[in-house]
Amino acid sequence: MSSPSPKPLTIWCNAKFSDDVSRQLEEGVGALGHRLVFSEFCSASVLDAGKPDPLLATADVALGQPDVAQCMSLPALRWIEVTTAGYTRYDREDFQDAIRARDGAFTNASHVFAEPCAQHVLAMMLAFARQLLPSHRDQLSDRSWHYFERRYDSRLLNGETVLMLGYGTIARRLTELLAPFGMRIVAVRRRAISEPGVHIIPEDRVSAALAGADHIVNLLSDNETTRNYVNARRLSCCKPGAKFYNIGRGTTVDHRALVDALESGRLAAAYLDVFETEPLPPADPLWTTRNCYITPHTAGGRRDQDAAIVRHFLENLAAWTRQKGGGMIDRIV
Known part of the structure; x- marks a missing residue:
């Protein structure tokens, strides 16, 4: 890839x-010698499509x-960083070809959301295993004391098998968090390249x-090949008593078949954290x-989310400014 121009860059943000995080972004951009402009169509939700x-x-x-x-229509726009881990609306061949044709870059924010998403799945695994949710239901209803039922229905995660549908940044962090439990980790992905611990x-x-x-974790993004991937046929193959988690996209699951299962x-x-x-x-x-x-849709939530997004972008901006064209985090193109 050719080196970016050494001239000061104009950075657009929507x-x-x-105010504090905006100031951090403006100061960070300025310290690298660049200019920041904010769109009048700004949104506080990372999930909203821009105008x-x-x-x-x-x-x-x-x-x-x-x-x-x-x-796609702006050849002078050399690099785009989205503020989400998912990038469904940009997961198009024509869009990515347009970025490559201008020798540009496209990055997402996977590393910002990998930690909270992985912790969220682990929290639910532990809640299920330790019978926390039924006990909480008892507390909110008749306050009955299900000592034997809750005690003997409790399980250990140790030695159980986790199947991950998709294996990217979030899955890698979840694999690390599950390592102390000695679980067997299996992952499905298009390129069968070996990974440590999985x-x-x-x-x-x-x-x-x-x-x-024992646990099926859906991390699939939304595209033509993944819609209704978790369907009645695949659910019928599941081990009886398995637990299912979805922090990928709602469109990848046939929810009617899931209700039946x-x-x-x-x-x-x-x-379930995501829905069609x-x-x-x-x-x-x-x-x-x-x-x-x-x-x-809170699996990726963290109270410092916006500050973390800005830090992520500024790290990538520093890499881009160094004119090396490499070292960018979460680069897709």
Whole structure:
């Protein structure tokens, strides 16, 4: 890749940060000799798609959630960093080809969200294993004392098998967190390249892996090949009593089939953080499905999220400014 121009860069941002975090971003950009401009169409949610903005046409770099079509139309826009780990709307061949054609770069913020997402899954695994959720339900209802039931239904994670659907930054961190429990980690991904502490398998072995998994963690992104990936056929392959977790994308799961698997007892429990429609409508059957536990797309949440996003971007900006073209974190293109 050729070196970026040494001239000061104009950096466009449509992420709405607190005053303190905005100041950190402005100071960090200025310390590297560049100029920061904020769009008038800023959003505080990293999940919101950006609107076309005439100001973006003046920029060399974009931070936030810029409009995909507009990014493709601006050859002077050399580098785009999105403020999310997922990048579904940018996961297009024409978009990524356009970035490559201008010798540019596209990065996401996976490292910002890997730690909270991994801890969130571990928290639910432990909550299930130690019977915390049924005990909390008892506390909120009749306050009954289910001593023997809760004690003997409690389990250890040690030695159990985890199947991860997808293996990226979040999965790698989750593998590290699970290491002390001595769990067997299996992961499915398109490229069967070995990874430390995990057994990588190709997709044609998913059915056999599902039959042996105690925990199934869905980390799949949304694209044409993953929609309804977790369907009735694959759920029928699951080991009876397995637990399912989704922090990937809601579109990758057939929720009607998931409800059936939970109600029939094929799955012991499901933890869901993402849904095809968000917010999840109050009348959706998932809210009342047996042993289905819901959080409102908060697995990646952390109280310092915006400051961490800014630190991530400034690290990448420093790498870009050094004119080496390498060393950028979470580079997709």
